Amino acid sequence: MAKPFEDTALYESWRDAKLSNFSTRLDNYLVEIKDPLKLSSTEFEKIRKTCGESSFCLIKIKEQSDYASVINKINSQLGLIDYDKHLYVKTNGLASITVSKKTDQSEFIPYTDRELGWHTDGYYNEEENRVRSFTLFCVNPSLSGGETSWVDHELIYIKLYEESRDIIEALCHPKAMTIPANIVNDKTLRPESTGPIFFNDHTSNALYMRYTQRKKNIQFHDSLEISQAVEALDKLLEDIDDIKFSHRFNRNEGLLTNNVLHKRTSFIDNPDQPRLLLRGRYFNRIN
Numbered sequence: 001m002a003k004p005f006e007d008t009a010l011y012e013s014w015r016d017a018k019l020s021n022f023s024t025r026l027d028n029y030l031v032e033i034k035d036p037l038k039l040s041s042t043e044f045e046k047i048r049k050t051c052g053e054s055s056f057c058l059i060k061i062k063e064q065s066d067y068a069s070v071i072n073k074i075n076s077q078l079g080l081i082d083y084d085k086h087l088y089v090k091t092n093g094l095a096s097i098t099v100s101k102k103t104d105q106s107e108f109i110p111y112t113d114r115e116l117g118w119h120t121d122g123y124y125n126e127e128e129n130r131v132r133s134f135t136l137f138c139v140n141p142s143l144s145g146g147e148t149s150w151v152d153h154e155l156i157y158i159k160l161y162e163e164s165r166d167i168i169e170a171l172c173h174p175k176a177m178t179i180p181a182n183i184v185n186d187k188t189l190r191p192e193s194t195g196p197i198f199f200n201d202h203t204s205n206a207l208y209m210r211y212t213q214r215k216k217n218i219q220f221h222d223s224l225e226i227s228q229a230v231e232a233l234d235k236l237l238e239d240i241d242d243i244k245f246s247h248r249f250n251r252n253e254g255l256l257t258n259n260v261l262h263k264r265t266s267f268i269d270n271p272d273q274p275r276l277l278l279r280g281r282y283f284n285r286i287n
């Protein structure tokens with residue numbers, strides 16, 4: 001996989017544009033959608049521009065009766081059609097992120113009420129199934145907790161690049177991070193995945209990050225440079241109040257992203273109306 005920005009001048013102009021587009025005010029990234037079944041050209045352009053420049057935008061819609069179908073419709077208008085057919089995804093491409101009582105599903109943290117650390121979606125996927133965007137939409141919030149934080153992974157790259165080129169070099173190593181295969185009863189549900197943490201995704205010609213802060217079952221390439229670089233990345237992620245956003249989604253709010261780095265806090269459910277987010281993971285970007 002190709003390294004990002006072989007050309008320093010190209011990197012510098014990309015960096016300067018990114019930094020000049022950045023705003024700490026979440027409102028600047030918000031698009032209120034009047035009719036989700038037919039995005040206006042202003043809404044459509046603002047979503048595309050904001051996601052193109054900043055890797056995410058926030059949406060707000062009005063009360064609906066069938067959320068899955070409406071979200072699916074918004075996403076398909078943005079070209080988000082080819083979705084990742086992983087476990088637990090339903091026919092229209094959306095997964096219900098809610099606490100699951102099924103034992104196999106509840107082994108996966110998204111389907112519990114537990115904290116979920118920094119990650120990009122599909123970090124274990126093969127190239128054919130690379131997740132380039134994901135959408136999260138809140139149908140029911142939790143009673144308390146369940147706050148989502150996210151940060152444009154491109155800004156993380158910039159921070160690390162400005163700190164040390166050696167860190168970037170190590171994180172771009174072709175074998176930097178391996179996720180072992182998921183094998184159940186001798187059946188391979190997902191093959192082993194080895195690759196860099198940052199690379200240039202040639203299909204979209206955009207910087208891509210595959211990462212999870214969860215160290216269980218993750219192997220980093222056995223070199224001092226890589227372990228130090230991963231340490232530097234984790235340390236940086238503890239101290240990014242200047243570039244990260246945190247928000248506890250209300251009903252009818254959602255996030256559209258070019259697979260930014262994100263996490264969520266643990267939560268307590270209202271037993272009568274458990275937290276429910278609809279999540280889509282797609283193979284193309286929003287831009």
Ligand SMILES: O=C(O)CCC(=O)C(=O)O
Pocket residue numbers: 097110116121136146147148262263264277279
């Ligand atoms: O529950 C959330 O807020 C986020 C879930 C998530 O990141 C995931 O399922 O990949």
Ligand SMILES: [Fe+2]
Pocket residue numbers: 119120121262
């Ligand atoms: Fe996620």
